[in-house]
Amino acid sequence: MALEQLSDVVQRCQALSDDGYTTEDHDVFTTAGRTCIEEGNSLQVLSIVLDEKNQNMVRSLGWNLLPPLVQVLLKEEDKNLPQCLAIFNHLIESCRPKELLIGLLEELEHDDPDRLADRLHLLLPPLQKVLLCLGSRKAASLGMTLSSVLDQLDKLPVPDTKEQEEDDVFSLCRCCTDLIQFARPFVQEARQTLLSRGTQRENSGRTAGGQDGEKEDELQTELLKFCMKILSQPLLDVQLRDPDTLPLSPLRMFATEILEILGAVGESLPALVFHPLLKRKQVPGFLEEEVRYPKTSLACLAHMVFVHHLAADTFPSVFNPVFCLRCNMEHISALLSRTEDSRLQKGLELYEKSLVRVENCSLPADLLEIKTFLTVPQNLIKVMTICPKDVLRTKGLKVFQLSIDKFDTEAKYRFFQYLLRTSNHSGVEGYIIKNIKNQINTALQPGNSNIWFEGVHLLPLLQRVFRLPDGPETDLLQYLDRVMESLNLLRYLVIRDKVTENQTGIWTELYKIEDTFLKPLRVGLNMSRAHYERELHDTADSKRKAKEESILSVSVGREKLPKMSSESQIQALHSALHTFDMIESVLVRIEELIEVKDSL
Amino acid sequence: MAAEPTREWSDEQLKSDDLPKKDIIKFLQDNAAHSFLNEHKMLGNIKNVSKTAKKDQLIIAYNQLFESKRFKGTEPEEDVAEQIKAVKIEEKPKEVKAEVVDEGPPKYTKSVLKKGDKTNFPKKGDTVSCWYTGTLEDGTVFDTNIPTAARKKKQAKPLSFKVGMGRVIKGWDEGLLTMSKGETARLEIDPEWAYGRKGLPESKIPPNAKLIFEVELVSVD
Numbered sequence: 001m002a003l004e005q006l007s008d009v010v011q012r013c014q015a016l017s018d019d020g021y022t023t024e025d026h027d028v029f030t031t032a033g034r035t036c037i038e039e040g041n042s043l044q045v046l047s048i049v050l051d052e053k054n055q056n057m058v059r060s061l062g063w064n065l066l067p068p069l070v071q072v073l074l075k076e077e078d079k080n081l082p083q084c085l086a087i088f089n090h091l092i093e094s095c096r097p098k099e100l101l102i103g104l105l106e107e108l109e110h111d112d113p114d115r116l117a118d119r120l121h122l123l124l125p126p127l128q129k130v131l132l133c134l135g136s137r138k139a140a141s142l143g144m145t146l147s148s149v150l151d152q153l154d155k156l157p158v159p160d161t162k163e164q165e166e167d168d169v170f171s172l173c174r175c176c177t178d179l180i181q182f183a184r185p186f187v188q189e190a191r192q193t194l195l196s197r198g199t200q201r202e203n204s205g206r207t208a209g210g211q212d213g214e215k216e217d218e219l220q221t222e223l224l225k226f227c228m229k230i231l232s233q234p235l236l237d238v239q240l241r242d243p244d245t246l247p248l249s250p251l252r253m254f255a256t257e258i259l260e261i262l263g264a265v266g267e268s269l270p271a272l273v274f275h276p277l278l279k280r281k282q283v284p285g286f287l288e289e290e291v292r293y294p295k296t297s298l299a300c301l302a303h304m305v306f307v308h309h310l311a312a313d314t315f316p317s318v319f320n321p322v323f324c325l326r327c328n329m330e331h332i333s334a335l336l337s338r339t340e341d342s343r344l345q346k347g348l349e350l351y352e353k354s355l356v357r358v359e360n361c362s363l364p365a366d367l368l369e370i371k372t373f374l375t376v377p378q379n380l381i382k383v384m385t386i387c388p389k390d391v392l393r394t395k396g397l398k399v400f401q402l403s404i405d406k407f408d409t410e411a412k413y414r415f416f417q418y419l420l421r422t423s424n425h426s427g428v429e430g431y432i433i434k435n436i437k438n439q440i441n442t443a444l445q446p447g448n449s450n451i452w453f454e455g456v457h458l459l460p461l462l463q464r465v466f467r468l469p470d471g472p473e474t475d476l477l478q479y480l481d482r483v484m485e486s487l488n489l490l491r492y493l494v495i496r497d498k499v500t501e502n503q504t505g506i507w508t509e510l511y512k513i514e515d516t517f518l519k520p521l522r523v524g525l526n527m528s529r530a531h532y533e534r535e536l537h538d539t540a541d542s543k544r545k546a547k548e549e550s551i552l553s554v555s556v557g558r559e560k561l562p563k564m565s566s567e568s569q570i571q572a573l574h575s576a577l578h579t580f581d582m583i584e585s586v587l588v589r590i591e592e593l594i595e596v597k598d599s600l
Numbered sequence: 601m602a603a604e605p606t607r608e609w610s611d612e613q614l615k616s617d618d619l620p621k622k623d624i625i626k627f628l629q630d631n632a633a634h635s636f637l638n639e640h641k642m643l644g645n646i647k648n649v650s651k652t653a654k655k656d657q658l659i660i661a662y663n664q665l666f667e668s669k670r671f672k673g674t675e676p677e678e679d680v681a682e683q684i685k686a687v688k689i690e691e692k693p694k695e696v697k698a699e700v701v702d703e704g705p706p707k708y709t710k711s712v713l714k715k716g717d718k719t720n721f722p723k724k725g726d727t728v729s730c731w732y733t734g735t736l737e738d739g740t741v742f743d744t745n746i747p748t749a750a751r752k753k754k755q756a757k758p759l760s761f762k763v764g765m766g767r768v769i770k771g772w773d774e775g776l777l778t779m780s781k782g783e784t785a786r787l788e789i790d791p792e793w794a795y796g797r798k799g800l801p802e803s804k805i806p807p808n809a810k811l812i813f814e815v816e817l818v819s820v821d
Contacts, residue, residue, distance in 0.1 A: 039784060268757070270759075274767075308804040312802050312803060316743060316745065316759055317734060317742060317743040317800055317803040317805060318732070318734070318743070318759070318768045318769055318772055318813075319767060319768055319769070320766055320767055320768055320769055320770070321795070321798075322766065323766055323767045323768075355799055356798070357795075358798075359796060359797060359798065359801070499648070499651040499652065500652070502651075502652050506642055507648050507651065508643070508644060508648070508652060510644065510645070510648060511622055511643065511644035511645055511648070512644075594759075597648075597651070
């Protein structure tokens with residue numbers, strides 16, 4: 001039935017020219033044609049389509065047959081495959097590029113999550129062919145195509161392990177390879193234009209390109225957009241494996257190709273990586289600076305260059321490591337201000353790599369006037385304290401210490417001051433106070449004397465250390481880390497710095513510290529201990545008595561957490577009391593040491 | 601107001617070993633203004649002050665007190681010392697070293713291979729463009745931007761950057777400032793003004809490497 005209809009309409013329209021086809025003709029051709037293919041009559045359709053007399057109609061309306069053809073081609077074992085393939089290829093050759101483009105893109109965007117990779121694999125080559133037929137008007141269409149392709153690519157999961165990449169379980173690797181293949185001729189064209197424009201400019205002096213120049217800029221712009229988008233996704237989420245781990249890595253090759261494309265469209269890698277610090281002249285044209293160079297894309301690029309060394313043989317080896325660090329801080333800030341594991345991992349790696357290239361104790365204090373040198377540590381602290389992944393927390397701490405080690409003495413001083421003032425986290429403060437102790441220890445060694453960790457400047461810093469946030473009412477358990485480290489520092493000072501020398505000035509400050517820190521601490525300890533001992537007693541008592549309903553309850557995921565059993569409560573209380581013992585032991589020791597010095 | 605305190609001890613008595621430091625300190629703490637005590641580091645536990653202050657210093661302080669008459673009650677009771685300290689915390693201390701001025705000998709040498717125009721010398725902040733080749737002492741080429749037939753045919757451009765701003769290794773920053781447009785020079789840079797102790801392993805530069813660059817200054821903007 002359908003076959004007859006098709007033959008009829010085709011015959012009827014043989015004599016007509018393109019604009020002679022009625023809507024009915026169009027509909028019949030489309031419906032009948034599609035049905036024939038779906039029903040397996042592709043051989044007949046093929047002969048109709050190849051018939052010389054029908055070429056007008058085929059050229060105008062043939063592209064409407066794409067959907068069922070693609071269906072068949074995706075099936076692979078279908079016995080109609082060869083015929084459908086032949087029809088498909090003929091249509092690609094004969095029909096108008098603009099219409100083919102629409103048809104092919106519709107097929108590409110077809111919602112078919114399981115066959116996504118196969119669709120891309122099938123459709124990219126004809127898309128390439130069609131786009132190349134568009135001649136000098138291809139840029140916008142290429143942009144549209146690349147955008148659609150990337151939207152589809154985004155739906156594919158990224159391999160998590162080296163094995164997953166090797167096996168290409170999600171077919172992402174094959175798609176990336178296909179994509180590079182697809183882009184090749186356009187990249188080549190852009191490259192050629194760049195070269196010839198360069199020679200043109202040399203020959204005629206610096207004159208702007210004419211009409212032609214504008215058009216080619218469009219192609220470059222589309223390819224640039226493409227690279228920037230890919231850098232954000234999927235490359236930012238992909239963990240690239242180094243050659244020793246995975247000698248043949250499709251994803252690493254893909255990433256390297258993207259860098260090549262950037263070069264082909266006239267972008268210099270150093271200029272991109274150092275972009276945050278360079279005042280770029282606004283390029284008149286299609287994209288605003290921020291859209292042209294999205295922050296996350298540049299951050300991904302910097303990571304590829306500095307951590308994976310993907311451009312090692314083309315990236316100049318003349319840049320100052322401190323300058324590199326300054327630029328990278330912007331990228332690191334962009335990466336660390338997100339919560340996805342992959343971004344945090346990359347941010348930490350980039351930070352570590354940038355710091356390692358710098359000598360210890362070399363970074364000056366004026367760097368702290370740059371915003372990112374303060375925001376990055378803040379982000380780092382967030383990772384260290386609240387990131388759910390233990391691996392990242394540990395790495396965060398390691399990089400944090402590394403960053404401290406690279407600062408010179410004055411910078412360390414100011415950095416510690418800043419963090420004590422702003423971090424609001426007992427563990428971090430404790431860690432900083434431990435660092436302060438190490439710095440004082442270094443300063444007291446012969447030949448290392450400095451004005452920051454002994455003498456005049458040390459005292460204001462110590463004032464920040466030796467204080468209780470809420471006076472005697474301070475919750476000693478919450479602030480345990482900070483309190484213990486402060487006490488350790490005080491004990492250290494009192495032992496290490498001889499009264500007769502008083503290099504650190506501690507002995508003249510002691511009376512103040514006693515008033516603002518030691519005495520309130522003593523009071524707080526006594527109060528806390530009394531309170532918890534009472535609680536302990538009450539809990540032991542109430543075990544025998546009926547429990548009252550508590551006012552407060554906690555639920556997680558809609559399930560109410562069970563109340564702590566009395567055993568757990570008692571354990572917790574004992575643990576608290578033990579903590580107070582610990583604090584007290586150091587406090588007592590300090591008091592002893594002060595007494596001893598007094599009585600000397 | 602209390603009557604002005606009187607001198608208890610003569611100079612001989614002060615110097616005598618029979619007069620313990622603690623007594624002098626006690627007197628001073630009882631009678632001197634807070635700011636006076638602070639300046640002379642006499643605040644706090646007498647025992648501690650006694651450990652840190654020498655007898656001579658105490659005698660001087662004692663005499664100064666009577667000369668300046670800065671007794672308790674002669675100055676406002678507010679904690680002036682605290683104010684001074686508070687200001688000091690925020691203010692940038694003046695002892696901070698000025699920009700590190702490298703008075704030492706330059707850590708690179710330059711030999712001119714081709715003369716420049718001797719007129720256009722770059723200043724700090726100018727954008728310079730150059731072709732260069734970098735080698736290690738043993739002759740290994742670790743970097744170059746000069747296109748050769750062997751390398752992929754790409755659009756090769758001279759390297760552009762702002763000179764004298766710490767964006768490149770110090771040997772380059774200093775060396776290029778002495779070159780004029782069109783000049784080609786050979787710069788031999790000590791590690792301290794190159795990549796120092798760390799080197800740049802991914803670029804084949806080992807630790808403590810002396811670097812040799814042949815640089816042609818193409819343009820100055």
